[in-house]
Amino acid sequence: MTRTSDWTTSAVGETSGDSRAWIKFVMGGVVILVALAVVLYSTSQGNAQYFLTVGELHDRQAEMVGKDVRITGFVVADSISYDARILHLEFDIVDQAGSDQEPLRIVIDGEPLPDQMDDEAQAIAEGRLQTDGTFLAETLMMKCASKYDVEIEE
Numbered sequence: 127m128t129r130t131s132d133w134t135t136s137a138v139g140e141t142s143g144d145s146r147a148w149i150k151f152v153m154g155g156v157v158i159l160v161a162l163a164v165v166l167y168s169t170s171q172g173n174a175q176y177f178l179t180v181g182e183l184h185d186r187q188a189e190m191v192g193k194d195v196r197i198t199g200f201v202v203a204d205s206i207s208y209d210a211r212i213l214h215l216e217f218d219i220v221d222q223a224g225s226d227q228e229p230l231r232i233v234i235d236g237e238p239l240p241d242q243m244d245d246e247a248q249a250i251a252e253g254r255l256q257t258d259g260t261f262l263a264e265t266l267m268m269k270c271a272s273k274y275d276v277e278i279e280e
Contacts (some may be wrong), residue, residue: 180221180230183255196252197261202229202244213237215266219249234263242268 177196178186182252206217213236217230223246232251243249253263 145272180227182217182228183261184228187255187259190255191257195255195261196250197230197232198248198250199230201243201245201247201249205229206243206245208239208243210239215239215243217243217249219251224252231260232263232266233260234266237266240266240268242270 169256176190176193177198178190180199183190183195184229197219199221200223202218202220203224206215208215213230215234215237219230219232220227220229232249234251234253248269249263250267251263251267252265253261255261
């Protein structure tokens with residue numbers, strides 16, 4: 127007679143010491159996954175930044191004071207004030223160039239005047255809204271002027 131072995135007995139029935147190791151392995155994996163989830167959640171909340179237009183920022187002004195915000199808009203004509211001695215720049219932006227919308231005052235210190243800074247240029251500023259309604263920028267980016275765009279002839 128040929129002797130056959132029962133695979134269920136060899137895989138499950140005789141491994142009482144191994145079942146404890148399996149439980150420890152699963153519990154360790156759960157602890158690692160929970161720790162990873164907590165770290166990801168806390169870092170994503172700390173780096174959250176709102177990307178708003180001028181109108182949206184005005185509408186949510188009370189809740190946005192002191193929070194990290196990225197704001198975009200067009201520079202209001204004749205609103206640029208720059209002091210090169212102390213590297214202090216102030217200007218106003220609105221959602222659409224030439225609009226009569228209430229402007230947002232942008233203030234940035236310690237940065238040279240950007241080359242593309244001009245009336246009606248598009249600006250993107252990152253910083254925080256102050257209680258007095260001005261926006262204290264930490265970084266400022268200017269979109270290249272349309273004079274650099276290439277026209278495609280058909």
